[in-house]
Amino acid sequence: MQRLFRADPRGNTNMKNRIGTGVSLCVLVTSLATLFPSHAQRVVNQPTRVNAGNGAPPLSNPLDVALLKWYKANLTTTVKVGNQPYGVCFDGENIWAVNYADFPGTVTKVRANDATVLGTFTVGHQPQGIAFDGANIWVANEFDNTVSELKASDGSTLGTFTVPSPWSVAFDGANIWVGSNIANATVTKLRARDGKNLGAFPTGGIGAVLGVAFDGENIWATNYTGAGNGTVSKLRAKDGSVVGVYTVGPNPWGIAFDGAYMWVANYGGASVSKVQVSDGSVAGYFQPHNWTV
């Protein structure tokens, strides 16, 4: 086998040759690099923004990433919608808001993850409450005495159903429940698959039903009007029968279920009431506190 380097009696000639060759190569490479700068060297020597070449704004220099500075951001997103938005609901992907003072009324569909307005769709006059049934959006048009059903995917109107002075809306898994802004505290049950009116049910309370919510078995309705403290009613969803009427604060308006309790906004009392729904046991009673809001 032929050797690349001849053996040296002192044993270090080959090493010297190797070092000399290496130094020469380094000098040669450095010289060539000066004559022919690499892509990265060219980028560094250019201005921090380069033309995208397609009419788009100049591109940021990707090497600037190491110079980024981080600041506290305002995480609140604000989206312009129609006139006087009121009711809001979520369809699993998008937020829908009714625009009460548009004429006629409209609903705005906003993609939740980036707040892009996807469309605005006409409904009836003075829409208030809104709810999602798993496929479609239901809107209470108070002035028109109707409820609109819109396809959530494209906002097209699927149907319009008569309900007296509708205000609040809730879905029970099969039916849409509509609270009416009339004196005799009534909720109307519409079958979600076709909008058929399955009946109007007195809540047992007095005044407008401005809020409705479902607890998995029962529909809860707020009874807004009344002297002194107001009430909420619990109706069995399967037949609309009144299970009970319970005292809360003055002028109860909105209502929401947290999995164990109903929370009721008492408009006239500057308070919220927490009402147990699971077994009716009394876990405690809380006197009003002077929260600064």
Added chain:
Amino acid sequence: MTGALLGTFNLTIGPYNVAFDGTHVWVTTGFNVSELRASDGSVIAKYPTKNAAGLAFDGANMWVADESVNLLHKF
């Protein structure tokens, strides 16, 4: 199930609507949106608005309709 009243909590301004985010209850009170701890009703945060009305939770954020300025706020 009897619907027993467990507590009533003052907010100083008449609230309109409420929503639950899985842990906290959000209440629109006109000039503010208040965030309450569901376990004891204590106010843990408040956010200024012009006239907050309806609200809904999207699984990550709370959306609030601010009716006097034609805006939706995402908190």
